Amino acid sequence: MKELLPLAEKAAILLKARKQTIAVAESSAGGLINAALLALPGASAYCKGGMVMYTRDALMSLRNMNKSMMDGIRASSEPYALLKARVIREHLVADWGLSESGAAGPTGNKYGDKAGHCVLAVAGGIEKSLTLETASSDRQANMVAFGQAALKLLIECLEQAPPAK
Numbered sequence: 001m002k003e004l005l006p007l008a009e010k011a012a013i014l015l016k017a018r019k020q021t022i023a024v025a026e027s028s029a030g031g032l033i034n035a036a037l038l039a040l041p042g043a044s045a046y047c048k049g050g051m052v053m054y055t056r057d058a059l060m061s062l063r064n065m066n067k068s069m070m071d072g073i074r075a076s077s078e079p080y081a082l083l084k085a086r087v088i089r090e091h092l093v094a095d096w097g098l099s100e101s102g103a104a105g106p107t108g109n110k111y112g113d114k115a116g117h118c119v120l121a122v123a124g125g126i127e128k129s130l131t132l133e134t135a136s137s138d139r140q141a142n143m144v145a146f147g148q149a150a151l152k153l154l155i156e157c158l159e160q161a162p163p164a165k
Contacts, residue, residue: 003144004036007151012037014158015046015096020124022154023092024050025059025084028104028118032147048094053084064090076101076111078129081121089123095164096124096157100150105137115139118146120153125161128153 015022024034034050037043053059056075060067064087073079081099089097102118103109109117116134121127132149134142 001032001035001039001144001147004032004147004151005039007148007155008033008036009040011151011154011158012040012043012046014155016042018095018158018164020095020164021046021048022096022098023048023088023094024150025053025088025097025099026050026147026150027052027054027100028102029100029143029146029150030104032143033098033100033150036147036151048092050092051088059084059087074111076103076109076113076117076119078119078121078131081119082123082127082129085121085123085127085129094124096122096154098122098150098154100146102132102142102146104142104146105139107137116142116145118142118149120146120150122153122157124157125164126157128157 031052084099085097105115108114115137118132121129
């Protein structure tokens with residue numbers, strides 16, 4: 001997790017400067033993103049919380065989620081990551097939502113993605129999503145890489161978003 005701390009610190013500084021909050025929904029990163037954000041002193045100023053939603057059923061269990069929202073959306077895709085980011089943002093009443101979903105390894109997922117596949121998204125002042133392919137089957141290394149990529153995407157969005165009102 002220590003590889004994530006410098007990125008989490010940069011995100012925390014940006015969130016605090018904007019007086020904004022973050023909510024995180026992750027799966028294959030296993031909670032590393034939340035842990036990195038919460039490892040910093042003063043996290044309650046910017047972190048609303050997060051969830052490790054390891055399955056689609058976990059996402060569907062949220063009160064602000066309904067089955068029709070998943071129509072035409074394949075899990076472990078950028079539209080799925082964006083939906084998760086929007087839903088966790090709304091669920092925890094945060095300014096920003098950050099989500100991650102993928103296949104950490106050593107094998108791929110049931111959707112046909114190989115190990116090292118990850119989709120990430122941010123929803124808030126702006127929305128962005130991306131797909132990461134590490135081409136590695138190393139589960140722990142992928143989890144860290146997914147967390148790093150998620151925090152980098154969050155930082156990019158915070159830096160590009162219009163100033164908070």
